[in-house]
Amino acid sequence: MFESAEIGHSIDKETYEKAVIELREALLDAQFELKEQARFPVIILINGIEGAGKGETVKLLNEWMDPRLIQVESFLKPSDEELSRPAQWRFWRRLPPKGRISIFFGNWYSQMLHARVYGDIDDATLDAGGAAAERFERMLCDEGALLFKFWFHLSKKQLKTRLKALEKDPEHRWRLSELDWKQSETYDQFVRYGERLLRRTSRDYAPWYVVEGVDPRYRSLTVGRTLLEGLQAALDMQEKGPERLAHAAPLVASLDNRGLIASLDLSRTLGKDAYKQQLAREQERLAMLVRDKRFRRHSLIAVFEGNDAAGKGGAIRRVTESIDPRQYHIVPIAAPTEEERAQPYLWRFWRHIPARRQFTIFDRSWYGRVLVERVEGFCSEADWLRAYAEINDFEEQLVEFGIVVVKFWLAIDKNTQMERFKEREETSFKRYKITEEDWRNRDKWDLYIDAATDMVDRTSTEIAPWTLIEANDKRFARVKVLRTINDALEGAYKKDK
Amino acid sequence: MFESAEIGHSIDKETYEKAVIELREALLDAQFELKEQARFPVIILINGIEGAGKGETVKLLNEWMDPRLIQVESFLKPSDEELSRPAQWRFWRRLPPKGRISIFFGNWYSQMLHARVYGDIDDATLDAGGAAAERFERMLCDEGALLFKFWFHLSKKQLKTRLKALEKDPEHRWRLSELDWKQSETYDQFVRYGERLLRRTSRDYAPWYVVEGVDPRYRSLTVGRTLLEGLQAALDMQEKGPERLAHAAPLVASLDNRGLIASLDLSRTLGKDAYKQQLAREQERLAMLVRDKRFRRHSLIAVFEGNDAAGKGGAIRRVTESIDPRQYHIVPIAAPTEEERAQPYLWRFWRHIPARRQFTIFDRSWYGRVLVERVEGFCSEADWLRAYAEINDFEEQLVEFGIVVVKFWLAIDKNTQMERFKEREETSFKRYKITEEDWRNRDKWDLYIDAATDMVDRTSTEIAPWTLIEANDKRFARVKVLRTINDALEGAYKKDK
Numbered sequence: 001m002f003e004s005a006e007i008g009h010s011i012d013k014e015t016y017e018k019a020v021i022e023l024r025e026a027l028l029d030a031q032f033e034l035k036e037q038a039r040f041p042v043i044i045l046i047n048g049i050e051g052a053g054k055g056e057t058v059k060l061l062n063e064w065m066d067p068r069l070i071q072v073e074s075f076l077k078p079s080d081e082e083l084s085r086p087a088q089w090r091f092w093r094r095l096p097p098k099g100r101i102s103i104f105f106g107n108w109y110s111q112m113l114h115a116r117v118y119g120d121i122d123d124a125t126l127d128a129g130g131a132a133a134e135r136f137e138r139m140l141c142d143e144g145a146l147l148f149k150f151w152f153h154l155s156k157k158q159l160k161t162r163l164k165a166l167e168k169d170p171e172h173r174w175r176l177s178e179l180d181w182k183q184s185e186t187y188d189q190f191v192r193y194g195e196r197l198l199r200r201t202s203r204d205y206a207p208w209y210v211v212e213g214v215d216p217r218y219r220s221l222t223v224g225r226t227l228l229e230g231l232q233a234a235l236d237m238q239e240k241g242p243e244r245l246a247h248a249a250p251l252v253a254s255l256d257n258r259g260l261i262a263s264l265d266l267s268r269t270l271g272k273d274a275y276k277q278q279l280a281r282e283q284e285r286l287a288m289l290v291r292d293k294r295f296r297r298h299s300l301i302a303v304f305e306g307n308d309a310a311g312k313g314g315a316i317r318r319v320t321e322s323i324d325p326r327q328y329h330i331v332p333i334a335a336p337t338e339e340e341r342a343q344p345y346l347w348r349f350w351r352h353i354p355a356r357r358q359f360t361i362f363d364r365s366w367y368g369r370v371l372v373e374r375v376e377g378f379c380s381e382a383d384w385l386r387a388y389a390e391i392n393d394f395e396e397q398l399v400e401f402g403i404v405v406v407k408f409w410l411a412i413d414k415n416t417q418m419e420r421f422k423e424r425e426e427t428s429f430k431r432y433k434i435t436e437e438d439w440r441n442r443d444k445w446d447l448y449i450d451a452a453t454d455m456v457d458r459t460s461t462e463i464a465p466w467t468l469i470e471a472n473d474k475r476f477a478r479v480k481v482l483r484t485i486n487d488a489l490e491g492a493y494k495k496d497k
Numbered sequence: 498m499f500e501s502a503e504i505g506h507s508i509d510k511e512t513y514e515k516a517v518i519e520l521r522e523a524l525l526d527a528q529f530e531l532k533e534q535a536r537f538p539v540i541i542l543i544n545g546i547e548g549a550g551k552g553e554t555v556k557l558l559n560e561w562m563d564p565r566l567i568q569v570e571s572f573l574k575p576s577d578e579e580l581s582r583p584a585q586w587r588f589w590r591r592l593p594p595k596g597r598i599s600i601f602f603g604n605w606y607s608q609m610l611h612a613r614v615y616g617d618i619d620d621a622t623l624d625a626g627g628a629a630a631e632r633f634e635r636m637l638c639d640e641g642a643l644l645f646k647f648w649f650h651l652s653k654k655q656l657k658t659r660l661k662a663l664e665k666d667p668e669h670r671w672r673l674s675e676l677d678w679k680q681s682e683t684y685d686q687f688v689r690y691g692e693r694l695l696r697r698t699s700r701d702y703a704p705w706y707v708v709e710g711v712d713p714r715y716r717s718l719t720v721g722r723t724l725l726e727g728l729q730a731a732l733d734m735q736e737k738g739p740e741r742l743a744h745a746a747p748l749v750a751s752l753d754n755r756g757l758i759a760s761l762d763l764s765r766t767l768g769k770d771a772y773k774q775q776l777a778r779e780q781e782r783l784a785m786l787v788r789d790k791r792f793r794r795h796s797l798i799a800v801f802e803g804n805d806a807a808g809k810g811g812a813i814r815r816v817t818e819s820i821d822p823r824q825y826h827i828v829p830i831a832a833p834t835e836e837e838r839a840q841p842y843l844w845r846f847w848r849h850i851p852a853r854r855q856f857t858i859f860d861r862s863w864y865g866r867v868l869v870e871r872v873e874g875f876c877s878e879a880d881w882l883r884a885y886a887e888i889n890d891f892e893e894q895l896v897e898f899g900i901v902v903v904k905f906w907l908a909i910d911k912n913t914q915m916e917r918f919k920e921r922e923e924t925s926f927k928r929y930k931i932t933e934e935d936w937r938n939r940d941k942w943d944l945y946i947d948a949a950t951d952m953v954d955r956t957s958t959e960i961a962p963w964t965l966i967e968a969n970d971k972r973f974a975r976v977k978v979l980r981t982i983n984d985a986l987e988g989a990y991k992k993d994k
Contacts, residue, residue, distance in 0.1 A: 038839070084796075084852035086898040092847035097839035124621040131628045139887050143841035299581075342535065342594035344640035350589035355581035390636050401583040 001195050003466075004252035004260040004457045005153040005212035009222075011256055016217040023224045024064045030231040031065050031101070037235065038099035040144040044227070046105050047113075048152030049190065050181045051162040052213025057152070058103055060220050061227075071096060074105040088136065098144075108133050109149075109197060117189045126193060130200045141205040146234050149206060150223060151198060152213040156187050162214075195462050199392050202458065204385035210252045210457065221255055248381055250450065251457040259453040266413050266472040275475035282482035283322035289489045290323055290359060298402045298492055299354040302485060303365045305452070306410030308438045309420040310471045311478075315410065316361055318478045319485065323359065333364040345369060345387070346394055353398070366391055367407075370455045375447045388458040395464040404492045405464040406485050409452060410471040414445060498692050500963075501749035501757040501954045502650040502709035506719075508753055513714040520721045521561045527728040528562050528598070535596035537641040537731065541724070543602050544610075545649030546687065547678045548659040549710025554649070555600055557717050558724075568593060571602040585633065595641075605630050606694060614686045623690060627697045638702040643731045646703060647720060648695060649710040653684050659711075689959060696889050696958050701882035707749045707954065719750045745878055747947065748954040756950040763910050763969040772972035779979035780819035786983060787820055787856060791990045795899045796851040799982060800862040803907030804945070805935045806917040807968045808975075812907065813858055815975045816982065820856065830861040842866060842884070843891055850895070863888055864904075867952045872944045885955040892961040901989045902961040903982050906949060907968040911942060 011019075034042065044061075046054050058072055073094045082090040088108075096102035112129040115121045121129075137147055154162060163181060180186055198208045209226055211219050226249055233248075254262075270278070289295065302319065304312045320328055331352045340348040346366060354360040370391075374384040398405055412420075421442075424434040441448065460466040467484045471477035508516075531539065541558075543551050555569055570591045579587040585605075593599035609626040612618045618626075634644055651659060660678060677683055695705045706723055708716050723746055730745075751759075767775070786792065799816065801809045817825055828849045837845040843863060851857040867888075871881040895902055909917075918939075921931040938945065957963040964981045968974035 041839075081852060085850050086894045086900070088894055089847060089850055092844060095840060095844060097836065099839070124625065127625060127628075128621065131624075135890055139843075139883075139890075140841060142883060145841070339594065342538075342596070343592060344637060344642065346636075347589060347592060350586060353582050353586055355578060357581075386636075386639060393632055393636075397583045397585055403583070 001198055001251075001457065001460055002153050002191065002210060003460055004254070004453065005210045006155040006158075007212070007258060007260060007263050008214065009212045009218045009254065009256050009258055010215035011217040011221055013217070016221060019221055020064075020224075023221070023228060026228050027065055027224065027231075030228060030235060031069055033235050034101070034231065035069055035099045038097075040146055040234065041096040041098050042101040042146045042231065043096065043140065043148070044101065044103045045107050045109065045147070045149045046103060046152070047107070047109050047150065048194075048211075049154045049159060049187070049213065051159060051166055052152035052154045052211075053216060053219050054105070054152050054213075056216065057150075057220055057223050058105060061103065061223070064224065065101070069099075070101045070103065072103045072105060075111075076106055091136075095140075108136070109201075113190065113193055113197065116193045117186060126196070127200070130197050134201050134203065137201070137206045138203070146230065147206040148227060148230060149201075149208045150226075151194065151208050151210045152219065153210055154213050156184065158214045159187060192462060199396075199461050202392075203389055204247065204382065207247050207251065207385075207388075207458075209249070212252070218256060225255065248385065250454040252453075254453070259449065260456055261409065261411055261449055261453050261468060264411050264468055264470050266411065266416075266470050268470045268476050269473040270476040270479060272475070275479060278479045279318060279475075279482070282479060282486055283318070285486045286319070286482060286489075287322040289486060289493075290327060290357075292493070294493045294496060295357055295489075297356070297496060298404055298489075299356050300359040300404045300485070300489065301354065301362065301398065301406070302359070303362045303367070303405070303407040304410065305364060305367050305371065305408065306469070306471065307412050307417060307448070308441055309417050309424070309433075310410035310412045311474050312363055312410055314474055315408075315469075315471075315478050315481045316363060319361065319482060327357070328359040328361060329354070330361045330363060333362060333368060345383075346390065349394075354403070356402075365407075366394070367455055367459075370458075371448065371451050374451050375444055388455075391459055392461060395459075395461070399463040402492075404488050406488045407460075407464060407466045408469050408481055408484070409456060409466055410469045410477060412471050414442075416472045417442065498695055498748075498954065498957055499650050499688065499707060500957055501751070501950065502707045503652040503655070504709070504755060504757060504760050505711065506709045506715045506751065506753050506755055507712040508714040508718055510714070513718060516718055517561075517721075520718070520725060523725055524562055524721065524728075527725060527732060528566055530732050531598070531728065532566055532596045534732065535594075537643055538593040538595050539598040539643045539728065540593065540637065540645070541598065541600045542604050542606065542644070542646045543600060543649070544604070544606050544647065545691075545708075546651045546656060546684070546710065548656060548663055549649035549651045549708075550713060550716050551602070551649050551710075553713060554647075554708075554717055554720050555602060558600065558720070561721065562598070566596075567598040567600065569600045569602060572607075573603055588633075592637075605633070606698075610687060610690055610694065613690045614683060623693070624697070627694050631698050631700065634698070634703045635700070643727065644703040645724060645727060646698075646705045647723075648691065648705050648707045649716065650707055651710050653681065655711045656684060692959050696893075699889075699955065700886050701744065701879065704744050704748065704882075704885075704955075706746070709749070715753060718752055722752065723750060745882065747951040749950075751950070756946065757953055758906065758908055758946055758950050758965060761908050761965055761967050763908065763913075763967050765967045765973050766970040767973040767976060769972070772976060775976045776815060776972075776979070779976060779983055780815070782983045783816070783979060783986075784819040786986045786990075787824060787854075789990070791993060792854055792986075794853070794993060795901055795986075795989055796853050797856040797982070797986065798851065798859065798895065798900055798902045799856070800859045800864070800902070800904040801907065802861060802864050802868065802905065802949070803966070803968065804909050804914060805938055806914050806921070806930075807907035807909045808971050809860060809907055811971055812905075812966075812968075812975050812978045813860060816858065816979060824854070825856040825858060826851070827858045827860060830859060830865060842880075843887065846891075851900070853899075862904075863891070864952055864956075867955075868945065868948050871948050872941055885952075888956055889958060892956075892958070896960040899989075901985050903985045904957075904961060904963045905966050905978055905981070906953060906963055907966045907974060909968050911939075913969045914939065 046058060048054060062070060062072060075090060078090055091104070091108065094102065112126055116126045141147060159181065202208045211222050213219050229249055230247060290300070304316060306312055316330060320330070329352065336348055349366045352360055369379060369387040370384050373379045395405055421434055421438065424430040456466045456468070469477045469480050543555060545551060559567060559569060572587060575587055588601070588605065591599065609623055613623045638644060656678065699705045708719050710716050726746055727744060787797070801813060803809055813827060817827070826849070833845055846863045849857055866876060866884045867881050870876045892902055918931055918935065921927040953963045953965070966974045966977050
C-alpha cells in the first residue's frame with residue numbers, strides 16, 4: 001500500500017510556485033462556494049509517520065485558505081470533561097457545521113495506532129476500533145459530510161534522515177511524539193498496523209490517500225490538489241439532499257508523473273546461460289516446495305496481470321513445467337459466461353479457489369474490474385470504487401485460511417509491445433494471439449497504466465503484496481516470477497513454525 | 498428486540514385459509530416475474546430458536562412456490578471439499594443466480610451462534626464474525642441481491658411446551674440439534690448472543706425480521722407476506738442496474754393487529770394512598786442511589802417518549818423532585834436550531850451527554866427521527882431506515898462507557914387523550930399545552946403507533962431496553978417510571994462488583 005510513496009516523488013521549485021498560485025486561488029473560490037452553499041461539512045483527517053510533514057502541511061493549508069472558515073483541531077490529551085464521557089464525544093463536539101472545514105489532527109486513528117504500538121491493546125481491539133471508525137465515517141458520509149483521510153508516509157531510510165535533521169533543530173524537537181521513532185521496531189509496527197487499519201477502513205465514500213512526505217513541495221501540492229478536486233466535485237453535485245460523494249482520485253497522486261509502474265527499470269535483463277541455470281534451479285525449488293509435506297496446510301494462488309503481450313503465457317508455462325499436472329490448474333479469465341453474469345462479481349473467482357495442496361494460476365483475474373472494466377466503462381464508477389475494499393476483504397479471507405497469494409504485474413514499454421504485436425502478426429502460429437482489441441487497448445495505454453498503478457497502491461497489502469515484473473526481457477521476467485513464488489511459499493512455511 | 502414476538506400472535510383458521518389462497522397466487526406471480534426479469538437473486542436466511550417452526554415454514558414456502566425456481570440449501574457439516582477452502586466458499590457455491598430464490602438454512606449466523614453458545618469462540622470473535630457477515634451482505638446487496646433475514650422466536654415458556662411435544666413425536670425427534678435446548682442456560686445464551694448479532698447486523702439494506710413461532714398460521718403468513726411485499730417492491734423498481742433495495746417493513750409483523758403497544762393493559766391503576774406511599778419510597782430510593790458513591794463510575798440517561806398528553810411532564814417532575822438540581826438536566830427536544838441543522842442528526846444529542854455522576858432527562862429524544870420525522874415525512878425513507886442501526890451504535894457506546902440508559906414509552910388510549918386535550922383547553926394555565934399540531938397528530942394515531950411499535954422492536958436491546966408504561970392512570974405510570982430507573986441503577990451497581 002505504501003510502495004508508491006517510497007519512490008522519492010518531487011516537484012521542482014518553478015513548477016511548484018506556478019502551480020501554487022493557481023491552486024490557492026481555486027481553493028479560496030471553492031471554500032467560498034462551500035460557505036455560500038452551506039450544504040455539507042468537510043472533515044480532513046491527518047495521519048501517518050512522524051516527521052513526514054503532517055504539521056507543516058496543515059500549517060500551509062491554513063495559510064492557503066481563508067482561516068476564518070477552516071479550523072484545526074488537535075486531539076491531544078483528553079480533558080477532564082472528555083474523560084468523563086464516551087470516547088467519541090470529543091470528536092462530535094468538534095465537528096464542523098455545514099459550509100465549514102475542519103482538520104482533525106491526532107484523531108481516532110492516531111489513538112488506536114498509538115495504543116497498539118505501545119501494546120496497550122491487542123489485534124482484536126484494533127480491529128474492533130477500525131470497525132467502529134468505519135461505522136462512524138459511514139454515518140458522517142450518509143449525513144452528507146465530505147471526508148478526506150491523508151496518510152503521510154516515509155520509508156524507513158527517509159525517516160532516519162528526517163529524525164536527524166529534526167533533532168538538530170531546537171525549534172522543532174518538541175514535535176516528536178511519545179513513540180520512540182528512533183527504534184526501528186517502532187517504525188515497523190506503526191507501518192504494519194497502519195496498513196492493517198488502512199486496508200480495513202478504505203471505502204469508496206472515504207478512501208485513504210497516501211502522501212509521500214519527503215519532498216515538501218510534492219506533498220503540499222498533492223494534498224492541495226486532492227482537496228481541491230474532491231471539493232469541486234462535491235460542490236458540482238446536484239442538490240438532492242445529503243448524498244455520499246465517491247472519491248475517484250488515485251490513492252497516491254503522481255503529480256511528477258512518476259508512478260510506481262512508470263518508475264520501473266525495464267532495461268533489466270538476464271543472459272542466456274544465467275537464465276538456463278537460474279530457471280532450472282527455481283523450477284526444481286518449486287517442484288520441491290509443492291511436494292513438501294508442509295504444503296498440506298496451504299495452497300497457492302498466483303495472479304497474472306500485465307500489459308498485452310507482456311509475456312504472461314510464457315511465464316506461466318515456465319512455472320508449470322516442473323509440476324505434476326494434477327496439482328495445478330490454470331484459469332484463463334475472459335468475458336464472463338452467461339452463468340457468471342447471473343452472479344455477484346467475485347463468484348466466478350470463488351468457484352476456482354484451490355483446495356489445500358492445490359495451486360491455481362489465474363491468467364488475468366478479479367482485478368479485471370479495476371482495470372479493463374474501469375477503463376472501458378463496463379461497470380459504473382461506484383462499482384469499481386467499491387471493488388478495492390471487496391477485493392481486499394476477499395484476499396484477506398484467502399490468506400487467513402493459509403492460502404499463499406502472489407500477484408504479478410508484468411510490465412513492458414510501448415515500443416516492446418509494438419515489436420511483439422508485429423511479430424505476432426507475422427508469425428503464422430502466433431497470429432491468433434493478436435486481435436483488433438489489442439490495438440484498441442494500446443490506444444488507451446496511459447489510462448491502463450494509471451488504473452494499474454492505482455490498483456497496486458490500493459491492493460498491495462502486507463498479506464497479499466503485488467510484485468511488479470520488469471518484462472521487456474522475457475528471461476529476466478520468468479525467473480523473477482518463479483523466484484517470487486518460491487520465496488512466498490518458503491516464507492509461509494517459516495511462519496508455520 | 499424480541500418482546501413483540503412473545504405476545505402470542507395468532508391467526509384464526511378462516512382468516513388464514515382465505516389469506517393463503519391470495520398469497521400463494523401472488524407469490525407465484527412474483528416468482529414468475531422474477532424469473533422473467535432475471536435482474537436479481539433472492540436469498541432467504543432462516544435462523545432462530547429450535548422448535549420455532551423454521552423447518553415447517555421452509556417446507557411450506559416450497560409448497561407455495563414453484564419448486565423449480567426455489568432451492569433450499571442446508572449447511573450442516575461441511576464436506577471435505579469445503580473444509581479445505583476458506584469458510585465462505587461453501588456459501589458462494591450455493592448462491593442463487595439472478596431470477597432465482599435460495600433459502601439458506603444453517604447459514605453463517607447459525608454457525609457463529611452455535612460456536613459461541615458452545616464456548617468454542619469468545620465475544621470478540623463473535624463480533625468479528627458479525628462484522629464479516631455485514632461486509633459480505635453489503636457486497637451481495639451492492640451487487641443487486643435481495644436479502645431476507647428471518648429470526649424465528651419463542652419465549653422460554655413457549656419453547657418448553659414445544660420441546661415436550663416434539664419429544665413425544667418420534668417422527669420429529671431427530672430435528673433437535675446438538676445444542677441441549679432443555680437446559681435453560683442454553684436458551685438464555687442463545688437469545689443473548691442472538692440479540693447481539695441481530696443488533697449489529699440489522700442494516701437498512703438487510704434488516705432482520707423477527708417472527709413469533711408459536712402459531713403456525715401466524716408465522717407462515719408473516720413470512721409469506723414479508724417475502725411478497727419485499728419481492729414486489731424490488732420488482733417494481735426501475736431498471737437502473739444493480740441497486741440496493743431498502744426494506745421498509747416493520748421488524749415484527751402484526752397481521753393479527755396485536756402489536757406490543759396495542760397489547761398493553763391500560764386499565765392498570767394505583768390507589769391514592771398506595772401511590773403516596775410508593776412514590777415516597779421510590780423517590781427516596783432514587784435520591785440514595787444517585788448519592789451513592791458507586792454512581793461515580795456511571796451516569797444516567799432517561800428518555801421519555803409517548804403519545805401526546807400521556808403525562809411525560811408530570812412523570813419527569815416526580816423523578817426530579819427528590820434530587821439536587823445541580824445533579825440533573827432536563828433537555829426538551831423540539832425542532833432543531835439553525836446550529837443543529839448544520840450538523841449530523843445525532844449531534845444535538847451527543848452535546849447533552851452527561852458527564853459521570855450526572856443525570857440527563859431527554860423529554861423526547863433521538864427517536865424523533867423514527868417517530869415524527871418518519872410519520873410526517875420530514876426525512877427520507879432511507880434516512881429513518883438507517884437511523885435504527887445508527888441509534889443502536891450510539892447507545893452501545895453510551896452503555897459501554899457505563900452510562901445507564903432507560904427509555905420510556907408512555908402509552909394512553911385515544912379516549913384518554915381526548916379527555917386530556919379537552920381538559921387542557923378548558924383550564925387556563927394548561928392552555929399553552931395544547932396546539933393545532935396536537936390535533937393533527939391525533940388524526941395520525943395509527944401511523945404513530947405503528948412507528949412506535951417498530952421503533953421498540955428494532956431498538957429495545959438487552960443493553961438499552963425500552964420500558965412501556967401504561968399511562969392511562971398517571972399515578973401508576975409515575976411510580977412505574979421511578980421504579981424502573983431505580984432498578985436499572987441498582988442492576989448496574991451489582992454488575993460492577
